[in-house]
Amino acid sequence: MKIGIVCYPTFGGSGVVATELGLELSKRGHEIHFITYNQPVRLELLSNNVHYHEVNVPEYPLFHYQPYELALSSKLVDMVKLHKIEILHVHYAIPHAYAAYMAKKMLQEEGIYVPIVTTLHGTDITLVGSHPFYKPAVTFSINKSDAVTAVSQSLKDDTLRLFDIKNDIHVVPNFIDLDKYKHGFTDCQRGMMADDNERIITHISNLRPVKRAQDVISVFYNIQKEMPAKLMLVGEGPEREKIEIRCQELGIIDKVIFFGKSNEIDKILCFSDLFLLPSVTESFGLAALEAMASGVPVISSNTGGIPEVNAHGVSGFLSNVGDIEAMTKHALHILSDESRLQTFKDNARKESLKFDLHAIVPQYEAIYEDTLTKC
Numbered sequence: 001m002k003i004g005i006v007c008y009p010t011f012g013g014s015g016v017v018a019t020e021l022g023l024e025l026s027k028r029g030h031e032i033h034f035i036t037y038n039q040p041v042r043l044e045l046l047s048n049n050v051h052y053h054e055v056n057v058p059e060y061p062l063f064h065y066q067p068y069e070l071a072l073s074s075k076l077v078d079m080v081k082l083h084k085i086e087i088l089h090v091h092y093a094i095p096h097a098y099a100a101y102m103a104k105k106m107l108q109e110e111g112i113y114v115p116i117v118t119t120l121h122g123t124d125i126t127l128v129g130s131h132p133f134y135k136p137a138v139t140f141s142i143n144k145s146d147a148v149t150a151v152s153q154s155l156k157d158d159t160l161r162l163f164d165i166k167n168d169i170h171v172v173p174n175f176i177d178l179d180k181y182k183h184g185f186t187d188c189q190r191g192m193m194a195d196d197n198e199r200i201i202t203h204i205s206n207l208r209p210v211k212r213a214q215d216v217i218s219v220f221y222n223i224q225k226e227m228p229a230k231l232m233l234v235g236e237g238p239e240r241e242k243i244e245i246r247c248q249e250l251g252i253i254d255k256v257i258f259f260g261k262s263n264e265i266d267k268i269l270c271f272s273d274l275f276l277l278p279s280v281t282e283s284f285g286l287a288a289l290e291a292m293a294s295g296v297p298v299i300s301s302n303t304g305g306i307p308e309v310n311a312h313g314v315s316g317f318l319s320n321v322g323d324i325e326a327m328t329k330h331a332l333h334i335l336s337d338e339s340r341l342q343t344f345k346d347n348a349r350k351e352s353l354k355f356d357l358h359a360i361v362p363q364y365e366a367i368y369e370d371t372l373t374k375c
């Protein structure tokens with residue numbers, strides 16, 4: 001199939017999933033066209049089967065807001081015609097599903113039919129999409145998609161609760177390329193980050209308020225009072241400065257390493273002992289799955305789709321949002337005993353096998369085929 005993939009090209013989970021999906025589909029013989037405003041961060045190699053088409057939005061002084069949707073839908077029309085793209089798969093509803101629908105209507109005028117698959121990722125539904133400013137357009141574009149998928153059962157339930165949706169929503173969980181995490185957990189250059197007797201705690205996110213990175217600091221503060229420990233904070237975002245100030249106030253700044261945006265997540269996870277994800281909401285928690293695939297147990301909140309990924313008492317523990325005490329207790333339980341820590345590490349890795357890309361990507365292929373047959 002010739003498949004157009006529209007996504008955010010950033011470090012955010014939806015862009016990562018879209019990119020990994022496109023790369024795997026290309027390995028399975030499909031021709032993939034990424035259409036977005038920058039080359040996706042995890043898209044390192046272009047090939048015969050993997051193409052990237054940049055959406056440019058020319059600046060015009062009249063516009064207070066530059067019309068990205070318009071530029072995207074025009075680019076989609078051009079690319080579908082030029083490369084004979086058969087199906088468009090858009091990741092994150094806003095504004096991608098809307099722009100794709102416009103492209104589809106424009107192409108129909110020329111007798112070209114291209115169906116749209118929309119994947120809902122999380123904040124496009126739970127935070128941004130359900131805002132009254134966007135809700136009618138988001139509802140419309142989901143209902144106009146030829147197929148809709150959600151990355152967890154929880155996100156599907158949220159979508160049906162928050163929007164008046166007329167079509168089926170298929171749950172296709174996020175996935176992981178386990179081969180990428182098959183390092184022997186031995187050569188991790190751990191010594192560069194911490195002393196042998198220190199535990200390494202890691203948090204990776206876009207440091208937006210929804211991630212509750214302040215809770216990460218509180219839990220880490222409690223842990224390091226009980227045992228030698230370091231915190232790896234990976235990612236950039238609006239909370240970063242406040243977090244640095246708080247670390248200084250608490251006197252733990254020398255125990256916290258700020259990585260900023262990183263393309264070396266697998267290396268950082270390789271030497272981590274515990275992953276913290278205390279988010280207010282999380283449709284899935286791809287970062288937690290990446291940690292588990294690296295054999296890192298997860299201490300998380302119990303909201304949204306996280307319980308579908310992190311198995312309580314097996315790959316880590318779940319607690320109510322903001323329950324610092326419980327998160328600390330669980331973290332210390334895992335970290336305080338070497339053999340228990342090893343059991344949780346092994347379990348985390350085993351649990352991640354459920355999300356092997358070889359099992360999940362064919363589900364998307366089946367949806368494409370079914371959608372093309374119906375159209």
Ligand code: GMT
Pocket residue numbers: 011012013014015017092121122123126151174206210281282283284285286287
């Ligand atoms: O908010 C983010 O972390 C980014 C966002 C995105 O769409 O890029 O992440 C959402 O999609 C990921 C991939 O499907 C999920 O793993 C995240 O749980 C989800 N984030 C939230 O729901 C807050």
